[in-house]
Amino acid sequence: MAKRILVALEGPDDPIVPLVSALARGGGASVRLMRVLPVPSVVEAAYRRTIATAVDEMARQRDRASSDLALAAAALDGVPVETTVRFGDLAHEVATEADAFDADLVAASSRRRTLAGFLWPRPGDRIGHRVSAPVLLLRDGRPAPDAPTRRTS
Amino acid sequence: MLVTIVALALALAPFAVITALLVIAARVRRTREGAVARQIALTDAVYREFGPVVAPTVTKPIVGPWQVEIPVPFRRAEVVGGVLSLVHSTLASMDRPASERVRIVLTPQEDAPPTRAHAA
Numbered sequence: 001m002a003k004r005i006l007v008a009l010e011g012p013d014d015p016i017v018p019l020v021s022a023l024a025r026g027g028g029a030s031v032r033l034m035r036v037l038p039v040p041s042v043v044e045a046a047y048r049r050t051i052a053t054a055v056d057e058m059a060r061q062r063d064r065a066s067s068d069l070a071l072a073a074a075a076l077d078g079v080p081v082e083t084t085v086r087f088g089d090l091a092h093e094v095a096t097e098a099d100a101f102d103a104d105l106v107a108a109s110s111r112r113r114t115l116a117g118f119l120w121p122r123p124g125d126r127i128g129h130r131v132s133a134p135v136l137l138l139r140d141g142r143p144a145p146d147a148p149t150r151r152t153s
Numbered sequence: 154m155l156v157t158i159v160a161l162a163l164a165l166a167p168f169a170v171i172t173a174l175l176v177i178a179a180r181v182r183r184t185r186e187g188a189v190a191r192q193i194a195l196t197d198a199v200y201r202e203f204g205p206v207v208a209p210t211v212t213k214p215i216v217g218p219w220q221v222e223i224p225v226p227f228r229r230a231e232v233v234g235g236v237l238s239l240v241h242s243t244l245a246s247m248d249r250p251a252s253e254r255v256r257i258v259l260t261p262q263e264d265a266p267p268t269r270a271h272a273a
Contacts, residue, residue: 002237019227019259026234105237110258129217129254134241137258139222 002105002134005031008094008127009108012071016109016138021076023107030080032101033072035065036090058087095130107136184213191247195221198243199236206232207262209240218254219244224262233259 007020024031040057044050052060062085069083086093098106108127127135192211199207210222221240225233237257244255 019233023234023237026231132254134253135256136237137256139258139260 002027002103003029004101004103005029005105005107006094006098006101006103006133007031007033007107008090009033009035009069009072012068014072014109016107017072017075019138020107021079024076024079029104030082031076032082032084032097032103033069033076034084034086034094034097035069036086036088036093037061037065039087061087090126091130094127095132098131098133103133105136106131106133107138110137110139188213188219191219191221191244194247195240195243198239202235202239203232207236218256220256220258222258222260224260226262227259 002023005020005024007016009016020031023029040054040061042050042054043052043057065085066083069085073081073083084097086097094106094108097103106127127137188211192209195209195211199209207223207225212220212222214220221244223236223240225236227233240255240257245253
């Protein structure tokens, strides 16, 4: 049974979370939740006026992703959880993080091989073959009814 | 000299093509047999442990590691965890390096059949 599970998340209501929660509880595993975002660019208004620099935008996206991860971590109550946010190519970042975490298992959700899966891939669809640990993909899983969701005010 | 080399190459080309095709065919056959053997071993292991709850399908993509696709009842977490352990241990017993890079694809199983009690 895996003792160190790395989870590449799509969002707080990612359907992989309840499954990983059950696996971690059953096997006494520790979990690292990660979110990989594309490197942001400068946000500009008309006449190329800078609204936010790349660093500002990165900080904003990191905060938002961190709150998503905190919501997902809440569903893993009783399991040792770490969270991390990375910027860059998902396949490369997941492989690097799996090596750094010394993961026994990399988990992510994926879509069936359809046009929708091609156009809107989930993290599992983009994890390449560079990961040295076993990869667990949850295909077409539905969000759990009690999965946490982001509140909009 | 050049004419001789070209003529020799042209004469050997059919043999090279046939040899390459034979090698590819042998590799495909070995891979297919390996997939069948792994699928049988996994199915037997799951059946021994949990009864007829899941039916794994083993494939080997052209690029990438072995892929095991399993429809599982997500509501029964103990079955999912047990099946994952079984997949890993069974593949490791057959091919340890391959088991360390396996891709396990879980798909939702709509109607899980009733399990039988473990005989042991």
